Amino acid sequence: MTIDRRKILLAAPALLAACSGSKMLSYNGPQVTSIMAFKERRKLYLMHGNTALKSYPFQLGFAPVGHKRFEGDGKTPEGTYIIDRRNPQSAYHLSVGISYPNARDRAFAAAHGRSPGGEIFIHGTPEEVVGKKDWTAGCIAVMNHEVEEIYTMVGDYTPVFVKA
Template identity: 60%
Template sequence: MNRRTFLAASAAAGLTGLAGCATSKFRTYDGPAVTQLLAAKSQRRLYLLHYNKALAVYDFQLGFTPQGHKQFEGDGRTPEGAYYINRRNPESRYHLSIGISYPNSADRAFAESMGRSPGGDIFIHGTPKEFDGKADWTAGCIAVSDREIEDIYAMVNDGTPILLTS
């Protein structure tokens, strides 16, 4: 597994394999590879899996219209289905973020058939203080705490599959 660095205080998440120097803001993850992510929308739970074993589980917030599959730009929904992690942003305005490959070709085709844009820029990201404690505030992303996105950012490689279920 590639080593991923992330910004964190040395007392971060308490997961086995997280290591770092107390004087450095950069840490690495050397544990088992995350082979898949599962985002269970109705439970608001994100599972980082090594095959069938959960390495970590996080609560999350969704878009402002949390039920149903994202179809159009601005609908406030979070996608459902099989995607993959396709990019990362260490300079995100939401602390750190990793991108989800929405829209896929079926999402684009459906939106275009309706004369609309499918939207995009769906991420797993941190939570700014002004949204801390608020329910379902994103535009369709998955929001975790800043400390949690630091763990996720370190643990998850680009190309990792993610299944988003209702």
């Protein structure tokens, strides 16, 4: 019995994909038109117009009350942002970036001679902090299986509204 090398070469990508344990799901539902996050309630909603498609509990920065002003303050930003990047290799399973700081955030920090910080994401949760409350440095953290859904459902440039 001979093995056709062409068949092996053509089948290799499919075999690798099947064995990779990919974090990616597929989504074929209504478009997520915005993300609403309510810090006090610790609830994040994926919205299609005025309809919530999904909701998730979350953890915040270690100093959860108030708007993020400066790097290292442990606060989660409040305001209107967009999803501006994705990180499939995130240290926190998967992550989608929030466009903090905006021009107003940068101007406020500059007026105080400080950095506004950055690198704010919606991301997963490592095992060692599961069950802890408000452990991030300012991000919004959901469970890993939830960030997989969010990563798949939410497109780049989706508006993100973070409210107190």
